[in-house]
Amino acid sequence: MKVRFRSDNPTETLELGRRLGRFLLGGDVVLLKGDLGAGKTALAQGIGQWLGVTEGLTSPTFTLIQEYPVRKGQLTLVHMDLYRLRHPEEAEVIGVEDHFQQDKICVIEWPEVAAELLPDDALVVELKGSGDEPRRIIMNSSDSGWAERLNTFAEPSVGLMPSKQQYLGGYDEIPHS
Ligand code: ADP
Ligand code: MG
Secondary structure, three states: EEEEEEEHHHHHHHHHHHHHHEEEEOOOEEEEOOOOOOOOOHHHHHHHHHOOOOOOOOOOOOOEEEEOOOOOOOOEEEEEEEOOOOOHHHHHHHHHHHHHOOOOOEEEEEEEHHHHHHHOOEEEEEEOOOOOOOOOEEEEEHHHHHHHHHHHHHHHHHHOOOOOEEEEEEOOOOOOH
């Protein structure tokens, strides 16, 4: 199950993050893929806003892993940025895997280097586009639980869509591009 959205500006990406945030549960891992400046941090900020993280969520490029207490519930939002890692072993050394716990929600920018450590039931979010271009944001998971949640997330009738324009439709098989 894949769902696609379009975002025309940073505010829309932030809003999409907020709307995704309400679907997140403890133990979830969200992988944010896309080039530099695609909007990964913007989406992560939206998630943080929905979860009631009061601290400004910035790109944890230098700290790599930043934890934020979530206002409601006994959860922690873990925001990682693995951009600076070069070898999979480094991801192991900094303890990426240790955060995959039921009381944490992990949002990971540049997750590729840690591919071997990542759970199969992660939500994969791909952001395409840069500069002033509109972004295409594609959410996908091989996990059946996520497929169900994505369905609801993209369902127009429940009013969870960012906007009619933004939602580009969901499909089970990605067509050739
Ligand atoms: P990343 O974390 O992927 O490197 P950021 O979220 O830090 O990206 O930055 C995205 C940049 O792109 C910001 O400067 C933002 O203003 C700009 N931008 C332009 N259009 C969009 C959009 N539709 N969504 C998100 N960011 C956008
Ligand atoms: Mg970033």
